Amino acid sequence: MIDAYEDPGEPDRRGGARYLLWLVRCQPGRSLAGAVLGSVWMVLLAATPYLLSRAIDDGLEPGDFPALAGWTAVLFAVGTFNAWLSIMRHRTMTRVRMDANFRTVKVIVGQAVRLGAALPRRVGAGEVVTIGVGDVQTISQSLTVVGPGVGAVVAYLAVAAALLSVSPLIAAVVLLGIPVIVVLVGPLLARLQGAETEYRNRQGVLTARIADLAGGLRVLNGLGGKGLFAAAFHHDSQRLRRQGYRVGAVTSWVQALGIGLPTLFLAVVTWLAARLAAQGSITIGELVSVYGYVAVLVGPVAFWVECGYQISRGLVSARRVVRFLRLEPLADTGTRNAPAEPAVLHDPESGVRVRPGRLTALAGARPADAATVVDRLGRYMPSRATWGDIPLDEIELKQIREHILVADHEADLFAGTLRDVLGGATTPLRGARNCATSHNEPADAREQAEAPSEAHLLKAIHAAVADDIVQGLPEGLASAIDPQARNLSGGQRQRIRLARALAADPEVLLAVEPTSALDAHTEARVAQRLRAVRQGRTTLVTTTSPLVLDQADTVHYLVDGKVAATGAHRELLDTEPGYRALVARDAEEPVR
Numbered sequence: 001m002i003d004a005y006e007d008p009g010e011p012d013r014r015g016g017a018r019y020l021l022w023l024v025r026c027q028p029g030r031s032l033a034g035a036v037l038g039s040v041w042m043v044l045l046a047a048t049p050y051l052l053s054r055a056i057d058d059g060l061e062p063g064d065f066p067a068l069a070g071w072t073a074v075l076f077a078v079g080t081f082n083a084w085l086s087i088m089r090h091r092t093m094t095r096v097r098m099d100a101n102f103r104t105v106k107v108i109v110g111q112a113v114r115l116g117a118a119l120p121r122r123v124g125a126g127e128v129v130t131i132g133v134g135d136v137q138t139i140s141q142s143l144t145v146v147g148p149g150v151g152a153v154v155a156y157l158a159v160a161a162a163l164l165s166v167s168p169l170i171a172a173v174v175l176l177g178i179p180v181i182v183v184l185v186g187p188l189l190a191r192l193q194g195a196e197t198e199y200r201n202r203q204g205v206l207t208a209r210i211a212d213l214a215g216g217l218r219v220l221n222g223l224g225g226k227g228l229f230a231a232a233f234h235h236d237s238q239r240l241r242r243q244g245y246r247v248g249a250v251t252s253w254v255q256a257l258g259i260g261l262p263t264l265f266l267a268v269v270t271w272l273a274a275r276l277a278a279q280g281s282i283t284i285g286e287l288v289s290v291y292g293y294v295a296v297l298v299g300p301v302a303f304w305v306e307c308g309y310q311i312s313r314g315l316v317s318a319r320r321v322v323r324f325l326r327l328e329p330l331a332d333t334g335t336r337n338a339p340a341e342p343a344v345l346h347d348p349e350s351g352v353r354v355r356p357g358r359l360t361a362l363a364g365a366r367p368a369d370a371a372t373v374v375d376r377l378g379r380y381m382p383s384r385a386t387w388g389d390i391p392l393d394e395i396e397l398k399q400i401r402e403h404i405l406v407a408d409h410e411a412d413l414f415a416g417t418l419r420d421v422l423g424g425a426t427t428p429l430r431g432a433r434n435c436a437t438s439h440n441e442p443a444d445a446r447e448q449a450e451a452p453s454e455a456h457l458l459k460a461i462h463a464a465v466a467d468d469i470v471q472g473l474p475e476g477l478a479s480a481i482d483p484q485a486r487n488l489s490g491g492q493r494q495r496i497r498l499a500r501a502l503a504a505d506p507e508v509l510l511a512v513e514p515t516s517a518l519d520a521h522t523e524a525r526v527a528q529r530l531r532a533v534r535q536g537r538t539t540l541v542t543t544t545s546p547l548v549l550d551q552a553d554t555v556h557y558l559v560d561g562k563v564a565a566t567g568a569h570r571e572l573l574d575t576e577p578g579y580r581a582l583v584a585r586d587a588e589e590p591v592r
Helices: 016-025 028-060 065-122 125-146 148-166 168-223 226-278 284-325 367-377 397-403 418-422 454-463 467-472 490-504 520-533 569-575 577-585
Strands: 345-347 352-354 359-364 404-407 508-512 538-542 554-559 562-567
Touching: 016 028, 016 065, 016 125, 016 284, 028 065, 028 125, 028 148, 028 284, 065 125, 065 148, 065 284, 125 148, 125 284, 148 168, 148 284, 168 226, 168 284, 226 284, 345 367, 352 359, 352 367, 352 554, 359 367, 359 577, 367 404, 367 508, 367 538, 367 554, 397 404, 404 490, 418 454, 418 490, 454 467, 454 490, 454 520, 467 490, 490 508, 490 520, 554 569, 554 577, 562 569, 569 577
Parallel strands: 359 538, 359 554, 404 508, 508 538
Antiparallel strands: 345 352, 554 562
8 A cells, every 4th residue: 555655646636537547557556456356256155055055966856975075065165165255355355455545645635735826726615625625535445446347247257157157148148238227227336326416516516615614704703793603504405415316316216226237137037047957958956056056147247237226426526626737827937046145026917116125014004915926026917027137937946945935824834733734844945935845846856954943933933022922832843733723713823834935044035914913012022023023124015004004114005916106004094095095994993
């Protein structure tokens, strides 16, 4: 089975069926063992009626008790051996499924890391969650065809050969009847694929709504939008339920036919064999063996139908995985080096200039406008932005990530100790948005420096006014932090994100709304300490807080995404009525 740290390999992205085949090719020995064990197991199941017929014809009917005892012993030995084979087959197939499960998880996680900042722009969070939770399991279950599926084919051929020695007529009926059953179920499997695809798509939409609800419940309550959101969620959940009923209806028919048709077929063949026995064409032992053979065939046929059902669902899930794996990250066409000396960052589309070694602020009525400027300056979207006299798009992306860090106020916080979250166990790469790992480059292209010392972390924590958070946790920096730091308040999470960015100590820091969730007293201290700790380093913050703006060397006032005025905070208060109104509106203390 794949090791947690082993390279999962390069998946086949040409289609769902090819992806499933790739999962089999990744474990050829185990897949072959599963096929062999499944085949021998089913053939020995089919051998039981033959041994039983020999015991009747050679021992019971003529009264030869030594022969009866001998065939009974053979029957017992074969049954015991087959029970052991069944255990080994199940163990092997469990490993095949687990390998496929873990391997798929690894390629999905690797692709998510590879996409980085492009991920939320290319696919919704609900789609990723649905793939990781549901599709991975469905794909692994579909590989059951490797073992019992192959064994069912071998057992079918073995039983047909055995019946040929008993009665060519019965053998012909079996050889022709089983394919007819499979053909009858086939159209339902095609219909199941369509219904399952629609179900998975709607499930992704609903999962995305759940994620939005979990992350923004307090905001919805504050805006009075909880009822509207609940109504939309109810509507989508009802659509998903109805689609689930459609999938269940088709599935029930598939499973019913998978059991009912083989049983009906067993009755027909048994009736035909009984007629032949009554006519003297076959012996009583052969009649018993025919019944046994056909009864055994119910298992392989049920396996075929079950495998067809699992493969149909597996193909739907594999296509979703392949579609995700085909997504490409932001193109890196840059070949030039970053400026050797601190230089001006310039965004021509907005007119923003970020001078080196200074604290610059962006203030605008629409926070999205300022965030878009940051995305352009951090090269998270195509733009005409320049660094010095070099277009950002022409600089090697790896170098930009090493020097420029975008600290988003909603950046992910991963589970671990507080020291890990701040970058004390695994080095925070200075290339990514403010997260624990770099998002935009493959693992082999990333660089890791030594983990920062505890003194360095404590300095960043102090600058972010997060000392009380560390002191309030039971084990300080060694305390466990939940995913997305859900065991912290909103203001605490924001300060931890800022501390993480400061601990990375990038040459250029672009911080989006770093104090929006803080009370006025805490915000004032953060603004003062941020200016002090970033003295001589290039820093840009987006904010409308007068406490932060007053600490900035330069403030750009944005209107409709363009610079309408530039100057010091107090200067703009005196000369720009729009700026004065914007800052006055934000002067009230925010809720923590």
